[in-house]
Amino acid sequence: MQSKATTADQYISELPEDRQEVMKKLREAVKSNLPKGFEENMQYGMISYVVPHSIYPDGYHCKPTDALPFLSIASQKNHIAFYHSGIYTDPELSDWFVNEYPNHATGKLDMGKSCVRFKNFKNIPFKLLGELSSKITVEQWIEKYESVIKK
Template identity: 60%
Template sequence: MQSKATTPEQYLEELPEDRKEPMLKLRQVILDNLPSGFEECMNYKMLGYVVPHSVYPDGYHCNTKLPLPFMNLASQKNFIAVYHMGIYANPELMEWFTTEYANRVKGKLDMGKSCVRLKKMDQIPYDLFGELASKMTAQEWIDLYEANLKR
């Protein structure tokens, strides 16, 4: 879904009916578990959870006008996508997530480098995404981001 929304609330209002409940639940579990230092905003035309410039003035190296992205949540054409940059950058976190997902959900994990594709709305492990959101502080993410950037 390519959105022209300028706020998270507007983005959520535009969702098709079948996506509203799962997207609202995912958003809430992320907000409930995200450590301080992160901020919700619109980022890349989807819900974004970022380290704002007030915490990390350098911003994102690809476009320093943007805050440092951490997580994103989007309603795509055929699935809901949860993007988490930490699982892409931290192999131990990736291992934890893939193991926990397999323990909680029947069926195969559909995942790219940082993108988890959720196609079955009745099988979303909301608690797992809450735990994932809580696994890294803003400062830990900044440190990991900078360490990977310098490689």
């Protein structure tokens, strides 16, 4: 179920109390590390960090009226999700994250192509996710995105 919230603050305030603090902390880890140029908004029912149309007027190829997505965080039914397009498109970055994860968290890494899932909220490596958030600039993301989309 996607949230109908129009702001990140509203999204978080509508969550169960035990998830609010986790999402606030995750949001801060992302915002304090994300390179300049990305903007926070609500996209696809999640708190998202995007390349705004003022920087990339073409928008997202699937829906050009949407800003180009990069990273999202969400409270899903059974987990907290951290979606990072960079780990999907950059094998070196994905390898770095997978290798670094055991140094920051206990338990098995639950990861899809771009999604890292956390069922145990006490096992979220906020510092590592913040560091991951800092690894790709807006310019690098646009270049990577266009190299895949505009072949």
